[in-house]
Amino acid sequence: MNAPASIRRARDRADIEACIELQRAVWGLDDIEITGSIQLTATLHAGAVLLVAEGPSGGVVGFAYAFPALRGGDPHLHSDMLAVLPEARGRGLGARLKLAQREEAIRRGIPLITWTFDPLQAANARLNLRRLGATAVELLPDLYGTTGSALHHGLPTDRLGVRWELNSPSVRERAGGGVPAPAAPLLDAPCVNEVTWEGEWPVCSLPRLDLEATAVLFEIPADWGALCRHAPGDAATWQEHARSAFGTYFARGYRAVDLLTVKERGRPRPRYVLYRFPSSASGDLTFL
Numbered sequence: 001m002n003a004p005a006s007i008r009r010a011r012d013r014a015d016i017e018a019c020i021e022l023q024r025a026v027w028g029l030d031d032i033e034i035t036g037s038i039q040l041t042a043t044l045h046a047g048a049v050l051l052v053a054e055g056p057s058g059g060v061v062g063f064a065y066a067f068p069a070l071r072g073g074d075p076h077l078h079s080d081m082l083a084v085l086p087e088a089r090g091r092g093l094g095a096r097l098k099l100a101q102r103e104e105a106i107r108r109g110i111p112l113i114t115w116t117f118d119p120l121q122a123a124n125a126r127l128n129l130r131r132l133g134a135t136a137v138e139l140l141p142d143l144y145g146t147t148g149s150a151l152h153h154g155l156p157t158d159r160l161g162v163r164w165e166l167n168s169p170s171v172r173e174r175a176g177g178g179v180p181a182p183a184a185p186l187l188d189a190p191c192v193n194e195v196t197w198e199g200e201w202p203v204c205s206l207p208r209l210d211l212e213a214t215a216v217l218f219e220i221p222a223d224w225g226a227l228c229r230h231a232p233g234d235a236a237t238w239q240e241h242a243r244s245a246f247g248t249y250f251a252r253g254y255r256a257v258d259l260l261t262v263k264e265r266g267r268p269r270p271r272y273v274l275y276r277f278p279s280s281a282s283g284d285l286t287f288l
């Protein structure tokens, strides 16, 4: 697949069926857990946004789905699924689908898109916070309960809730292709957890919950899926520590604003930046 995929609105039943197949291929969901054609059609009828990425040979290789939402009081879009087939990943399609979703929302006069993601998936965190400029503002413990998805590894489905303020200067910059370099002091912020190595597998220490710096870091594994498969006990412990760290720092007014990855002795070390906002701050991050 050399020519770039094109992004367009879903237009017929074949597109909806393709999105159902993608749910099977990407998440390995049980049939009962798949968002089916009736629900997709009903929400599209009511104003949902379903965008598909069409590969050069015409097949659907990715999609983004968002429906109208009212949580918190203001009408917005809640983005429920973003998926790209494994063989089409790493070429910017996930980011393009999200940016097309943003344009579609702005066209409809909607300034906010929310969604949730697994805080231990470094690639998703990097896409959401660093590439797109979204901000994670809350922890939702075990949001979906235990699912049959291969991507969930039988663990509680803890999620971070993100807000994507579509017209903020930092998001506009990202939409124009810019991704600001991390502010140098953030790289030296104190880290809430320590990571040691048992052979090739990283192990997360009990997090410190008493740090008071303006910015603190929380490290996650570079490859969560591999850790879950090869050291499931360590993965479960890391998830518990992430739950307590995010829960505690969010409750104190911190938000996850970035994911910075440094290489140390050849190993990628992804770390969230949790930044404490003054209570009156708007949430835009251009001053960082």
Ligand SMILES: CC(C)(COP(=O)(O)OP(=O)(O)OC[C@H]1O[C@@H](n2cnc3c(N)ncnc32)[C@H](O)[C@@H]1OP(=O)(O)O)[C@@H](O)C(=O)NCCC(=O)NCCS
Binding pocket: 026, 082, 083, 084, 085, 088, 089, 090, 091, 092, 093, 094, 095, 096, 116, 117, 118, 122, 123, 124, 126, 127, 131, 179
């Ligand atoms: C998440 C997903 C949609 C990303 O699709 P994609 O087409 O590979 O994403 P992109 O190529 O646009 O990458 C976007 C950013 O994420 C980062 N990224 C993607 N895969 C990565 C990986 N394995 N490790 C680290 N970063 C990664 C890229 O570095 C890129 O940032 P950059 O442009 O600054 O380099 C895809 O991996 C997927 O379908 N995953 C399974 C389902 C899922 O988790 N959905 C998202 C829920 S929020």
